Amino acid sequence: MQKIKQLVWTVLVCLFLAGTLSAGDVKNVIWIIGDGMGPEAMGFFMQGVRYAGLEDYPGKVSNLEKMMNSGEWGLFFNNTYDTIVTDSAASATQMATGKLSRPEFVGMDYNSQPAETLLEWARRQGKSIGVISDTYVTDATPASFSAHAQNRNQKMEIARQMISFAPEVIMGGGLKYFTTGENKKLLRQAKKQGYRVALNKKDLAAVKSGKILGLFSEEALPMALELERNPKVPSLTEQTQKAVELLSQNENGFVLMVEAGKIDWAGHAHDAGAWFHEMKNLDDLLGYATAYADKNGETLVYLNADHDTGLGAFTYRHLGKEKAMQKTSQGEVLYGGDIDYASFETFRQFAKQKESLYNLEEELKKMPAEKLTPAYLQKRLSQAMGFEVDINQFENPTDISGLFQQINTSRGLVWATPNHSSLPILSVAYGQEADEFTGVYHNTDILPRMKNVLGGKEE
Numbered sequence: 001m002q003k004i005k006q007l008v009w010t011v012l013v014c015l016f017l018a019g020t021l022s023a024g025d026v027k028n029v030i031w032i033i034g035d036g037m038g039p040e041a042m043g044f045f046m047q048g049v050r051y052a053g054l055e056d057y058p059g060k061v062s063n064l065e066k067m068m069n070s071g072e073w074g075l076f077f078n079n080t081y082d083t084i085v086t087d088s089a090a091s092a093t094q095m096a097t098g099k100l101s102r103p104e105f106v107g108m109d110y111n112s113q114p115a116e117t118l119l120e121w122a123r124r125q126g127k128s129i130g131v132i133s134d135t136y137v138t139d140a141t142p143a144s145f146s147a148h149a150q151n152r153n154q155k156m157e158i159a160r161q162m163i164s165f166a167p168e169v170i171m172g173g174g175l176k177y178f179t180t181g182e183n184k185k186l187l188r189q190a191k192k193q194g195y196r197v198a199l200n201k202k203d204l205a206a207v208k209s210g211k212i213l214g215l216f217s218e219e220a221l222p223m224a225l226e227l228e229r230n231p232k233v234p235s236l237t238e239q240t241q242k243a244v245e246l247l248s249q250n251e252n253g254f255v256l257m258v259e260a261g262k263i264d265w266a267g268h269a270h271d272a273g274a275w276f277h278e279m280k281n282l283d284d285l286l287g288y289a290t291a292y293a294d295k296n297g298e299t300l301v302y303l304n305a306d307h308d309t310g311l312g313a314f315t316y317r318h319l320g321k322e323k324a325m326q327k328t329s330q331g332e333v334l335y336g337g338d339i340d341y342a343s344f345e346t347f348r349q350f351a352k353q354k355e356s357l358y359n360l361e362e363e364l365k366k367m368p369a370e371k372l373t374p375a376y377l378q379k380r381l382s383q384a385m386g387f388e389v390d391i392n393q394f395e396n397p398t399d400i401s402g403l404f405q406q407i408n409t410s411r412g413l414v415w416a417t418p419n420h421s422s423l424p425i426l427s428v429a430y431g432q433e434a435d436e437f438t439g440v441y442h443n444t445d446i447l448p449r450m451k452n453v454l455g456g457k458e459e
């Protein structure tokens, strides 16, 4: 009898310990998605910070690297129901719902059935919820967490669904989807439902509690390297800080999805300088989010991407022997004499870049041919890139597409595609229960793991 009592007691203690120590200890999740951020974008950024001697990183360590060193990594695939390559909508849908989907679907499984998203589930657990994107709030990624539509382009419908779903936080760009056409009265309706509307940094600072609808631009928010010229637009980090301030007022916790959406745009445009600045923008956010998790102790920060965009990297190239012949101080010829292995100076140039080269290319293409003199191009390019560019190094510089291609080639930059690739994606989990997100997995496996760490009620 004594033995049985002892056994029962031991079992009870074990069950109790299992209950307190197992998954389910996470109260808050900050899920950060770098849209289009393949592993090569992460490596590209961290390598520049480590080795290029950049002014903004005197310690030579990015927040991303710090997070990776103290967090847990996983590698996952993002194929859809029957395609190898995905778009942002299918990928975000699969991540948010745990169901296989199809390209361009928003919050629907591959059978066109609406599927419950993480945010809908989290609300049922009594948590506050939010979405932020530095593109527009109706864009594929935030939409797939908070709406259900057959196609990502149904932006007006998505905006209406978002307001009726009413997450406590909606922030980003895309004001026009709430103020024009069939949605002319949507902003007014949102206010009636209790949303405080913020259109700039000042409005944002004034909101201290309750629900917020922040729409800081008619369409997408400016590229990271153009933010300085738009001082009224809050940065992604500033938006996230406010969101956390508001959402954390719920004692049951919160789930917040933040998209750094323009890493993808820079990749599509093959603009490595803009790519660098978008990663820097994300890195600032990681600094804030990981510090919050450290302080709070009940928060998981999960960083991943929806897919890779562009497959960009440095490569070496043959220059032609007469051009190169790099020599050591003893006069020995290096690298077989004619190979440029790419220089860290290029990262220092990225740091100086002032404008998106994609926007500049579009601007120049629209100009009348007679204005596009080599002298004008030299001046305009130097202004945008932030250092004196020598236009004479390029052949036929007034052919604008060719010019931008040559700029990439001259820096040793190569991009394999203007579209998305099937490259597997890295995830980095930091804070509470981070070790639940390791191994090789699929993006439909994220949702069950999230539910597990959040310790949801039995269904």
Ligand SMILES: [Zn+2]
Residues within 6 Å of the ligand: 036, 088, 264, 265, 268, 309, 420
């Ligand atoms: Zn894309």
